[in-house]
Every structure is written in C-alpha cells, then in structure tokens.
Amino acid sequence: MINADVAMTSEADTTINVEKIRTDFPILKLNVGDKPLIYLDNAASCQMPQQVIDRLVHYQTTQHANINRAVHYLSEVATMEYEKARHRVQQFVNAREDREIIFTSGTTDSINLVMQGYGRKFIKAGDEIILTTLEHHSNIVPWQMLAEEKGAVIRVVPINDAGELDIEAYEKLFNDRTKFVGLIHVSNALGTINPVKSMIAFAHQHGVPVLIDGAQAAPHMAVDVQDLDCDFYVFSAHKLCGPTGIGMLYGKSSLLESMEPFKGGGDMIASVTFEKTTYAAIPHKFEAGTPPIAAAIGFGAAIDYLCSVGMEQIAAYELELLHYATESIQGIKGARIIGTAAHKTAVLSFVLDGIHPHDIGTILNEDGIAVRTGHHCAQPVMERFKVPATSRASFAFYNTKSEVDALMAGIRNVQKIFL
Amino acid sequence: MNTKSLYQEVILDHNRKPRNYGKLEHPSHHAVGHNPLCGDRLDIALQIENNQIDQIAFHGESCAICKASASMMTAAVKGKSPTDAEILINEFREMATGKLDLNNPNHLGRLTVFSGIRDLPTRVKCAILPWHTLHAALNAVSSVSTESDNDPMHAAPGSG
Ligand SMILES: Cc1ncc(COP(=O)(O)O)c(C=O)c1O
Numbered sequence: 001m002i003n004a005d006v007a008m009t010s011e012a013d014t015t016i017n018v019e020k021i022r023t024d025f026p027i028l029k030l031n032v033g034d035k036p037l038i039y040l041d042n043a044a045s046c047q048m049p050q051q052v053i054d055r056l057v058h059y060q061t062t063q064h065a066n067i068n069r070a071v072h073y074l075s076e077v078a079t080m081e082y083e084k085a086r087h088r089v090q091q092f093v094n095a096r097e098d099r100e101i102i103f104t105s106g107t108t109d110s111i112n113l114v115m116q117g118y119g120r121k122f123i124k125a126g127d128e129i130i131l132t133t134l135e136h137h138s139n140i141v142p143w144q145m146l147a148e149e150k151g152a153v154i155r156v157v158p159i160n161d162a163g164e165l166d167i168e169a170y171e172k173l174f175n176d177r178t179k180f181v182g183l184i185h186v187s188n189a190l191g192t193i194n195p196v197k198s199m200i201a202f203a204h205q206h207g208v209p210v211l212i213d214g215a216q217a218a219p220h221m222a223v224d225v226q227d228l229d230c231d232f233y234v235f236s237a238h239k240l241c242g243p244t245g246i247g248m249l250y251g252k253s254s255l256l257e258s259m260e261p262f263k264g265g266g267d268m269i270a271s272v273t274f275e276k277t278t279y280a281a282i283p284h285k286f287e288a289g290t291p292p293i294a295a296a297i298g299f300g301a302a303i304d305y306l307c308s309v310g311m312e313q314i315a316a317y318e319l320e321l322l323h324y325a326t327e328s329i330q331g332i333k334g335a336r337i338i339g340t341a342a343h344k345t346a347v348l349s350f351v352l353d354g355i356h357p358h359d360i361g362t363i364l365n366e367d368g369i370a371v372r373t374g375h376h377c378a379q380p381v382m383e384r385f386k387v388p389a390t391s392r393a394s395f396a397f398y399n400t401k402s403e404v405d406a407l408m409a410g411i412r413n414v415q416k417i418f419l
Numbered sequence: 420m421n422t423k424s425l426y427q428e429v430i431l432d433h434n435r436k437p438r439n440y441g442k443l444e445h446p447s448h449h450a451v452g453h454n455p456l457c458g459d460r461l462d463i464a465l466q467i468e469n470n471q472i473d474q475i476a477f478h479g480e481s482c483a484i485c486k487a488s489a490s491m492m493t494a495a496v497k498g499k500s501p502t503d504a505e506i507l508i509n510e511f512r513e514m515a516t517g518k519l520d521l522n523n524p525n526h527l528g529r530l531t532v533f534s535g536i537r538d539l540p541t542r543v544k545c546a547i548l549p550w551h552t553l554h555a556a557l558n559a560v561s562s563v564s565t566e567s568d569n570d571p572m573h574a575a576p577g578s579g
C-alpha cells in the first residue's frame with residue numbers, strides 16, 4: 001500500500017486540481033518582499049488550509065470548555081469533539097481501536113513517552129537498541145539518554161551512497177541482547193522511504209518491538225499500522241496541515257497497558273488517595289493535564305482535509321513533482337543531489353559546488369523561495385555524506401511545477417552571484 | 420528585509436579572494452571558533468609583539484558571510500593594539516545585532532557592509548563567528564562555540 005503501489009500508479013492517477021487546492025491555503029497568497037512566496041519547506045512544517053483554520057475558529061467560538069471534567073453542555077461538546085478527533089486519527093492510521101491513539105505534543109514528545117514509559121521499564125544494562133543513520137535527532141537523543149541511564153548499548157544501521165539503509169547490516173545487528181528498534185519511516189533529510197514492513201517483520205522474528213517515526217511518512221502516503229504491524233507509530237500534526245503542539249502516538253494496546261505513565265496529574269487517574277493512586281485506562285493514562293483541545297480537533301480536521309484530497313493522489317502527485325525537480329536539477333552544472341534512493345518522497349536535498357548552503361538559502365529567500373538549509377536535525381546523515389549541511393527543498397501537494405522552475409532559476413542565480 | 424545589500428561586491432570579493440588566509444608558523448595567540456549549527460569552523464592565529472597585532476591569519480570552512488567577515492576583520496585589526504581590536508569587536512557585534520546607531524561615530528569603516536545582517540537573525544552568527552574567535556584568541560581561550568551558555572557574544576539562535 002505504501003511505496004511500491006504508489007510508484008506504479010503515479011503516472012496514471014494524478015487527479016489533483018492543484019490550482020483549486022492552492023486557493024484553500026491563504027498563506028500561499030503571501031508576498032515576501034515584492035516576490036510571491038514559494039514555500040518549499042514543508043518537511044519542517046506544512047501550511048494550514050482554510051478548512052482547518054475555520055474548524056479551530058468554530059471550536060473556539062462555539063464549543064470550548066475543559067474536557068472530561070464537568071457535566072455541563074460545553075464540556076460535553078468539547079469532550080465529544082476531542083474524542084472524535086482521536087477517532088479520525090485511529091481511522092487515518094487504521095489502528096484497531098481509538099484507545100490505541102494517545103495525543104501528545106508531537107513526534108518528539110511521543111518518542112520520549114515511549115522511552116520513559118516503555119524503555120525505562122523494560123530496557124536493562126547490556127541490552128541493545130537498534131537505530132539507523134537516517135534518524136532525526138528526536139529518535140536518537142532520548143535513546144541515548146536511556147542508554148546512559150541504564151547502561152544499554154545503541155547499535156546503528158548504516159546507509160549506502162544513495163541514502164538507503166543497509167538491510168543486511170540491519171539483520172546482522174540482532175542478537176539476544178537486542179530489545180528495541182527505533183526506525184524512521186521516511187528520512188526528513190533525504191526523503192528515503194525505508195522498507196519498514198519487512199524490517200518490522202524481521203525484528204518480530206527476534207521478539208523485538210519496533211517504534212516507527214512516521215513524521216515524514218504520514219503526510220505523504222497512506223499509513224496502515226496493522227498492515228505494518230509496528231508496535232509504536234508516531235507523528236506530528238503540523239507536518240500534515242494541522243496545528244503545532246499536537247501529535248500522536250499509536251501503540252498496540254497490550255504494550256501501552258504494560259507501560260508506566262510518563263506524566264502524573266489530573267485526567268490520568270482512576271482514583272487518588274495519599275496512600276495509593278490507580279491510573280486510568282489507556283489512552284487517558286498517558287494524557288495527564290488539560291491537553292491542547294483545539295489543536296487536537298484541528299488535527300482531526302487536517303486529516304479530514306488530506307483525506308478529501310486523497311492520500312494516494314497526494315503521493316502520486318508529489319512523486320511527479322519529485323521526478324520533475326530531480327530531472328531539472330540534474331541539468332544544473334555544479335549541483336549535486338544528496339539522497340538518491342530508489343524510493344523517495346518529494347524531498348530534494350542538494351549541495352552546490354563551492355557555495356555554502358546558508359548562502360544559498362539567504363539568496364533564494366530574496367526570490368521569495370523558502371528552503372531549509374542546515375543539518376536538518378540529522379547530523380549523522382550529514383557526516384555520512386561528508387557535508388556540513390545541505391539545502392533542502394521539500395514539496396507538498398500544493399506546490400507546482402512552475403515553483404520547481406522558479407527554484408531552478410533561483411539556484412542558477414545563486415551560482416551567477418558566486419561566479 | 421533587504422538581503423541584496425548583504426551580498427555586495429565587497430563581500431563577494433573577500434569571499435572569493437580572502438585576505439590573510441592561511442596559517443602562521445609560531446603564533447603567539449590562537450583560537451578555533453565553531454558554529455555547530457551550520458558546521459562552520461574557523462581557525463585564527465595571531466602574532467602580537469610590542470602590544471601590536473603584527474600578523475594575523477585565518478583558515479577554515481564556512482559560508483561566504485563568515486569568510487568575508489573574517490577576511491575583512493583580519494585586514495582591519497592588523498597593526499592595531501589588542502585594546503583597539505577589542506573596541507572593533509564590540510562595535511561589530513553591536514552592529515550585527517542591531518544595537519549600534521550607525522549615525523554615531525564608530526571605527527567600523529567598510530565593515531558597515533555587514534550592517535544588513537541585523538535583519539537576518541539566523542545569519543548573525545555567521546558574521547560574528549570570526550570576531551568571536553578573535554576575542555577568544557586575544558583572551559587566551561583556545562576554543563569557542565556559538566552555542567555555549569557562557570558565551571558573552573551569544574547571538575540569536577541559528578537555523579538548525
Ligand atoms: C523524521 C522526523 N522525526 C521527528 C521530527 C520531530 O518532530 P516534532 O518537532 O514535531 O516533534 C521531525 C520534524 O522535524 C522529523 O522530520
């Protein structure tokens with residue numbers, strides 16, 4: 001359902017009306033200086049359509065109260081809408097039940113929850129945690145903190161020159177000390193789509209649970225956690241046309257039930273006395289305190305919006321943009337793509353001979369073009385390719401081929417300035 | 420924002436043909452500056468004799484803004500006393516962070532081509548790194564980072 005199928009249907013099925021879609025995004029009408037905004041930093045955060053903005057306004061103007069606490073009308077409406085949003089997330093990733101979906105503040109928060117709730121309970125001295133070179137810092141640092149605390153060991157899956165995981169090396173890393181795998185679904189720095197399904201199956205043969213960081217996958221392809229059979233899946237709403245400050249953790253219910261709560265407080269308890277507190281059942285056990293209710297509802301609305309466009313259509317259209325951008329930049333002398341995996345999302349990470357990425361980013365900004373420059377919170381990837389940083393154009397389904405053309409003209413202009 | 424004024428010919432020229440680029444055999448003062456956020460690394464060496472910067476050289480890997488800033492800095496402080504260099508360091512930092520009123524008398528001269536950097540908070544550190552490193556060398560600190568907490572020249576957070 002994920003990469004292979006999408007690649008096959010790409011040419012036939014690009015039924016996206018981009019011009020109409022663009023009118024849904026008010027921010028795309030913005031000018032930067034005297035140039036129209038060309039927003040190619042979607043991997044960092046995606047823009048929000050009017051439908052989601054309207055949903056937030058509707059909630060805040062007619063439905064807001066605290067949830068799970070009072071019997072009055074608004075509290076009941078807010079609680080219902082909040083739980084409806086959870087249900088939308090459940091459907092979106094095809095979890096078995098709503099209670100397998102925990103609202104968090106984002107990908108980083110979700111990973112830390114698993115580290116605290118699962119890792120601190122089950123990982124012991126000498127145990128091994130497998131991560132990959134492609135991980136975002138948010139799926140490295142929490143595990144390093146845990147390894148430091150417990151005396152556990154981190155093992156790293158290498159990548160090849162195209163930016164693809166070395167699967168043979170991955171399989172060789174397993175032994176009877178292996179207790180956890182943290183795996184990025186799609187690389188934010190390079191766009192590589194990893195074969196997570198077979199990697200999860202392999203880990204399960206060794207009885208090892210797997211967390212998938214889906215921050216860059218969920219916005220760009222249909223994700224089915226049952227089909228993947230992952231143990232945990234995490235992503236943020238803001239990379240998927242939703243608000244910041246909200247994200248999700250999917251966990252198999254048996255695992256979530258076995259875990260310790262990460263935070264203590266209101267809403268996560270069944271009963272409290274000074275002698276003993278009984279925790280609430282999942283998902284509430286992991287949602288202490290008042291959550292970002294509006295953001296969660298906006299998250300649900302963002303999923304509605306994406307589904308109205310169609311995840312398959314989004315994947316196919318973005319692949320077309322990627323092919324176009326890849327071919328275009330290959331025609332520019334002195335430009336080199338970093339990350340040339342066979343299966344990629346629409347991420348174009350590149351370097352220009354003799355020109356530092358920060359200079360590229362600043363000059364492109366003069367043309368209204370927003371790209372990200374730097375290490376993209378993936379320093380091990382930069383190290384692997386022996387570059388201090390790259391420039392990264394990351395596309396969304398509202399970008400167009402003429403924006404790709406503008407990027408290429410911008411790159412040529414940078415080269416001219418530095419000639 | 421007007422970044423056009425940043426990539427002016429002076430800056431591009433110093434980037435292409437940096438002055439005082441290289442190493443010194445036996446420097447009396449030396450420091451390495453590092454910006455971990457963008458991987459920039461700058462090595463600055465000085466020969467100070469009779470309270471005067473006799474020789475200065477730099478090398479390293481960085482963006483054009485950082486390199487041009489280093490090049491122009493070395494040209495500006497050569498022949499000056501460490502005290503005068505510190506005055507310039509201070510003025511440059513104040514200019515880059517938008518705290519200096521350029522209408523008031525200062526010693527910056529052509530270095531004011533960098534004044535536009537104040538509108539680009541993520542690039543301020545690129546321009547300041549060489550000055551920062553010079554300050555460390557003059558004060559016998561061998562290595563500095565733009566990200567350390569006790570950094571007296573701490574600028575706005577850079578882009579990751
Ligand atoms: C692959 C990946 N993982 C994790 C994150 C962290 O997401 P957040 O900052 O929303 O917690 C990001 C976003 O930068 C990402 O791209």
